[in-house]
Amino acid sequence: MHKRRPFPRGLSFCFLAGLVLTSFPLVSVAQLAPQAAPAKGSFSFASIDFPGAVRTRALGLNARGDIVGDYIDSSGVRHGYLLSQGNYTTVDVPGSTQTRALAINNSGTIGGRFNDSNGTAHSYLLKNGVFTFIDVPGAIGTIMQGMNDLDQVVGTYIDSAGNFHGFLLSGGNFTTIDVPGAAQGTVAGAINDRGQITGNYADAAGNTHGFLLSGGNFTTFDFPGALDTTAGSGITPGGGEIVGFYDDNNGNFHGFTLIAGNFNTVDFPGSFFTEAIRVNAAGQIVGFYNLSGQHGFLATPSLIGTP
Numbered sequence: 516m517h518k519r520r521p522f523p524r525g526l527s528f529c530f531l532a533g534l535v536l537t538s539f540p541l542v543s544v545a546q547l548a549p550q551a552a553p554a555k556g557s558f559s560f561a562s563i564d565f566p567g568a569v570r571t572r573a574l575g576l577n578a579r580g581d582i583v584g585d586y587i588d589s590s591g592v593r594h595g596y597l598l599s600q601g602n603y604t605t606v607d608v609p610g611s612t613q614t615r616a617l618a619i620n621n622s623g624t625i626g627g628r629f630n631d632s633n634g635t636a637h638s639y640l641l642k643n644g645v646f647t648f649i650d651v652p653g654a655i656g657t658i659m660q661g662m663n664d665l666d667q668v669v670g671t672y673i674d675s676a677g678n679f680h681g682f683l684l685s686g687g688n689f690t691t692i693d694v695p696g697a698a699q700g701t702v703a704g705a706i707n708d709r710g711q712i713t714g715n716y717a718d719a720a721g722n723t724h725g726f727l728l729s730g731g732n733f734t735t736f737d738f739p740g741a742l743d744t745t746a747g748s749g750i751t752p753g754g755g756e757i758v759g760f761y762d763d764n765n766g767n768f769h770g771f772t773l774i775a776g777n778f779n780t781v782d783f784p785g786s787f788f789t790e791a792i793r794v795n796a797a798g799q800i801v802g803f804y805n806l807s808g809q810h811g812f813l814a815t816p817s818l819i820g821t822p
């Protein structure tokens with residue numbers, strides 16, 4: 516049985532606002548109670564491959580269908596990209612050794628992470644062609660994961676002892692997010708406009724669980740029968756659907772949807788490895804899969820509702 520730490524997905528100025536340590540009540544329940552659920556239906560899948568890349572992942576999308584992610588070129592260098600109206604654009608932070616694009620909101624702001632020449636992880640927002648850096652004060656690494664249309668950002672940072680903590684950046688102020696009982700770290704993976712946050716954390720045994728933080732309360736969740744990993748990575752604007760991924764008894768990974776307390780598996784056809792990363796208001800999902808290489812995907816439900 517393999518044990519894992521939590522999953523992080525992940526030139527202007529740094530935010531240097533104060534860091535506030537915050538705790539929240541923990542609610543351990545088997546089902547979530549979202550506001551509404553989308554209509555159910557089967558998915559049609561489309562592969563996403565950056566031209567000339569050896570590996571591609573799709574990691575963020577917005578209501579307009581713009582998609583961001585990362586790819587690895589023939590030299591082994593990782594770059595971010597934007598796919599909009601069928602056109603690919605590379606996203607590279609100037610001076611970085613590798614760049615990832617991880618999220619895009621409805622105004623077109625792109626968020627992601629990059630490594631500097633020393634290998635240190637920093638995060639960024641790219642808005643109207645201008646990069647803004649994000650670094651949690653005192654952290655040795657800052658890994659942005661998601662954002663909403665209010666420009667609130669969530670992610671994880673690494674403290675001086677090497678521990679992972681979730682964070683929320685709102686109005687220039689950082690707040691630490693630690694799930695009670697998270698012995699090996701917390702990752703805040705996505706936030707919607709209602710301020711609901713989903714992500715994952717690792718317990719003392721090294722098992723990874725999903726969580727939802729809503730209204731100041733944590734709800735934990737695990738895909739039924741998962742081996743040791745369940746991770747929330749995306750949430751709809753209304754909070755009616757969470758997507759993420761889990762591992763089975765053979766160690767293979769699958770995407771999932773969680774709607775009205777019910778889990779469903781999302782697998783790219785024929786793949787032994789699928790991770791669902793983001794979901795938009797129409798219920799479209801992006802992620803990546805392994806099948807003769809690594810590829811991004813867009814999954815569109817045949818019946819579309821409004822989460």
